[in-house]
Amino acid sequence: MIIIGAWYLFALLMNGNQLVNNYERRNMDWTISSVVAEAYQVKRPMLPAPHQVIDELYNTVFDTRITSKRSLVFHTLITLQSTLLGFLLGTALGILIAVGIVHNRTLEASLMPWVIASQTIPILAIAPMIVVVLGAVGLTGLVPKSIISMYLSFFPVTIGMVKGLRSADSLHMELLHTYSANAHQLFWKLRWFSAQPYLFASLKVGIAAALVGAIVGELPTGAQGGLGARLLSGSYYGQTTQIWSALFMAALLGSVLVWLVSLAEKVLLRRRGLAHE
Template sequence: MKSILESRTFAIGTVVLAIIVIWYGFAIVLNLPWQQSVYARADLTDVPLFQWLADLYSQQRPVLPAPHQVAVEFYTSVFQANPTTPRSLIFHAWITLSATGLGFLFGTLLGILLAVSIVHNRAMDRSLMPWVIASQTIPILAIAPMIVVVLNSVGLTGLIPKALISTYLSFFPVVVGMVKGFRSPEALHLDLLRTYHASTSQVFWKLRWPASLPFLFASMKVGVAASLVGAIVGELPTGAAGGLGSRLLAGSYYGQTTQIWAALLMAATLSAGLIVAINAIQTLTSKAMGAPA
């Protein structure tokens, strides 16, 4: 019994159950005023508790949809709708995933290149690193419309503007993580390579790069989640016909809160799937490098 209580599955299940219970409680609090107004207009004063709960948890446009309403909308949009039509969340998820993947690739490469420059050049370290940090103080919601408008004016539409916004958000954790990773080797190991007259490139590929890989994968897990957020934000000012951002915007326009929450659930599922994929790549890389399982 003690092993079950201390297991990871039990801990996760307990947290999920607590979230669901709290969610149902807030659904009652937030949806109650509307339900009371419905009963008042219908001149109903003595409604049984079970009927009251059933009506409360089955509102067409609730302020906060109950978990089962979100689950039903998610199942309908994913498994019952044609995935090639805008009614399907798979259709929108694929559009967002395309921008996320491209932006994450650009952001990772840019982050690694900047980290290499910062580590190997003192002037770059002192001049560039403060600007890299300062770049993240600008709200993405403020610059996303400007990026879209400027790129549209030069003929770049569709995937590229969203990918660049994703790049803007995803490169920062990679830069910070890789700078830390490249500087993680001990001075003793660096001195040893110098005694062997190793060149700068040999030090990089034989010591700094292998030592930085754990930092790279950790920063990539943060970066891919940020990239997904950037892709969704990039879809909001474009009025695009597809993407989870446009799905959220449409749900907001028409008051379809269950549609909004289902799109958020799909975004969370995509983020979790991408992180699991990066973790699998990390495991394979570690095994290939001879690290213990």
């Protein structure tokens, strides 16, 4: 309630100031009551009020055909494709790197610093480079966005899996050694089992990062579809209500994806008899 009230207040102040400037520029008379009455009805407001964002969401989700480029569902599905593909690629890469790091100390010493350093590079700086390089070899559309999404999502999976694979109980490790278990058996019968809770914790972060990467990847590509394209076109034409509705849809999509990962985690833990975790 406090956030919504503050939102309406700032919308009144910002849009009201915009109206006053327009009135004075046109030498028109105005009153405070007229400014207040029109502040929440501006077609291109500096800050759209909550009800304006809700109206835009309703119109672009329910009152527009999904196949139309004006439909927010149409753009959401495009972003979802890049997000899921990038998430799958990032998860596979993260698990592969983590397994190598855990089983090879040389690889840990040489590769782990680069994995950490990769996240210090701003994604907005390398996204156009990825798009240009992949475009030069004929890879356009879904692939560049998925690669950018993968770049953001593999890191939390790598870190979580390294910790998870090393979390196996030392007594259990010694027990398997007494049975002459090899490295392959140790991995599948103990390490992988112990790492699963850590994996799902990192997947929740990874799926959210993959969504951010997919949206960022749509900005330099000049894509005609996707939530990133929706944000970009809204900024070009001053459609702030369109920008805010796309942001809310992205937040909703991210929440649903994280919830689905949490649901998969609960199902797995229940099958393992660890539902209390």
